[in-house]
Amino acid sequence: MVATIVSPRIMRIGGGAVAQVAEVLGTLGLKHPLVVTDPFMVSSGLARRVLDALAAAGIAAPVFSDTVSDPTDTVVEAGVAALAQAGAVDCLIGFGGGSPIDTAKAIAILAAGGGRMRDWKVPRTADLAALPVVAIPTTAGTGSEATRFTVITDTERDEKMLIAGLAALPLAAIVDYELTYSVPPRTTADTGIDSLTHALEAYVSKRANPYSDTLARRAMALIARNLRTAYAEPHNATAREAMMLGATLAGLAFSNSSVALVHGMSRPIGAHFHVAHGLSNAMLLPAVTAFSLPAALPRYAEAARAMGIAHEDEGDQAAAARLVEELRALNRDLAVPTPRSYGLDADRWRALMPTMAEQALASGSPANNPRVPTKEEIMALYEQVWAG
Numbered sequence: 001m002v003a004t005i006v007s008p009r010i011m012r013i014g015g016g017a018v019a020q021v022a023e024v025l026g027t028l029g030l031k032h033p034l035v036v037t038d039p040f041m042v043s044s045g046l047a048r049r050v051l052d053a054l055a056a057a058g059i060a061a062p063v064f065s066d067t068v069s070d071p072t073d074t075v076v077e078a079g080v081a082a083l084a085q086a087g088a089v090d091c092l093i094g095f096g097g098g099s100p101i102d103t104a105k106a107i108a109i110l111a112a113g114g115g116r117m118r119d120w121k122v123p124r125t126a127d128l129a130a131l132p133v134v135a136i137p138t139t140a141g142t143g144s145e146a147t148r149f150t151v152i153t154d155t156e157r158d159e160k161m162l163i164a165g166l167a168a169l170p171l172a173a174i175v176d177y178e179l180t181y182s183v184p185p186r187t188t189a190d191t192g193i194d195s196l197t198h199a200l201e202a203y204v205s206k207r208a209n210p211y212s213d214t215l216a217r218r219a220m221a222l223i224a225r226n227l228r229t230a231y232a233e234p235h236n237a238t239a240r241e242a243m244m245l246g247a248t249l250a251g252l253a254f255s256n257s258s259v260a261l262v263h264g265m266s267r268p269i270g271a272h273f274h275v276a277h278g279l280s281n282a283m284l285l286p287a288v289t290a291f292s293l294p295a296a297l298p299r300y301a302e303a304a305r306a307m308g309i310a311h312e313d314e315g316d317q318a319a320a321a322r323l324v325e326e327l328r329a330l331n332r333d334l335a336v337p338t339p340r341s342y343g344l345d346a347d348r349w350r351a352l353m354p355t356m357a358e359q360a361l362a363s364g365s366p367a368n369n370p371r372v373p374t375k376e377e378i379m380a381l382y383e384q385v386w387a388g
Helices: 017-026 039-043 046-054 073-085 098-113 185-204 210-232 239-254 261-273 277-295 297-306 316-333 346-362 375-387
Strands: 010-013 033-036 091-096 133-137 148-155 160-166 172-175
Touching: 010 239, 017 046, 017 133, 017 172, 033 046, 033 073, 033 098, 033 277, 039 091, 046 148, 073 098, 073 148, 091 098, 098 133, 098 148, 098 160, 133 239, 148 261, 160 261, 172 239, 185 239, 185 261, 185 297, 185 316, 210 239, 210 297, 210 316, 239 297, 261 277, 261 346, 261 375, 277 297, 277 316, 277 375, 297 316, 346 375
Parallel strands: 010 172, 033 091, 091 133, 133 172
Antiparallel strands: 148 160
16 A cells, blocks of 8 residues: 655654744744634743743744634634734744644634635545644644644534644644643543544554554553553653653554544534543543454454553454453543533433434544444444443
8 A cells, every 4th residue: 555644844842842932933934923822821821831932032923812622613713813913924833732723723724715614624625724833732632733634613513523634734843741741630631542542543444554553553552551640640751751742643643544433423522512522532432442343353452462451472352352441441540431420411412312423424534443333333332332
């Protein structure tokens, strides 16, 4: 097979790397950024880490800080308007979790192509951006700093839209694990399982290739060995660094392979019930993995070995069984709730299952799964996940 590989042109990775943001911009010939972030990054003072580094280089950057968790088309439209008002801007800096980075990507796409955000969802390819994006993540989870994807909610249709193309690929990424020290345990857990899901789905995807396999295996090893420590010891530098690198490698892996059924089923949960993306992935991961095992047993077994939960000489059936049990144990150890214990409405959940199943299939992600489900099988999985 011939694989097409894409990645940011520059990646600065390591503790304190955010201080080099002006140097990265200068290397790329950029001088006038608009910083896209969220209200917490501003109120907590964390945004000063990038703004002060820019100011030290004589760059006064305007800020758009109206992004929201699970970014919406209306926020993207507001960002395009802010971009127009900012004057001479030659790049966007997405600073924060996946939501500000995804918003910055979507602003660049909508500003270039016009129309409405829904006009750019898959299967259409978004390859033209108005401006390049420099991504600086503050969580170890989404991998958005390294991917050619962004996910935006259509507020009129309650639909999370997958938007894909070179326009969504950051020109540069600055990956500084020290920015994650203040991330609370719940977010550490959810974004950590999100990144593990990225790596595992990239590895078992029908679109996997030798390049993505290498990244996915290393990402799974880093995340599986360090997530519990990062959750329990927020200032453990070794664990935080490993999680940040694992999340970025997982992002590169699925950007050059794909995600699959977990993500396809997760997006509708976020759209209809406003559950954080990483958390909805965590709710789904054990059940969807158990459903998918028979179609790719050797792959799942190898994932278990990469994660260090199965011996190299252990048979595929036993190793894959260990993987499912480990995913269940991880959810228990990280206090991942079921949809029911999270407080979602049972009647609404069941009433929306047909719609969520249809939206999952329409996203295209389930088609990459080793075992491609029917609508009825997805509904059955939603019912299984509800009960826990």
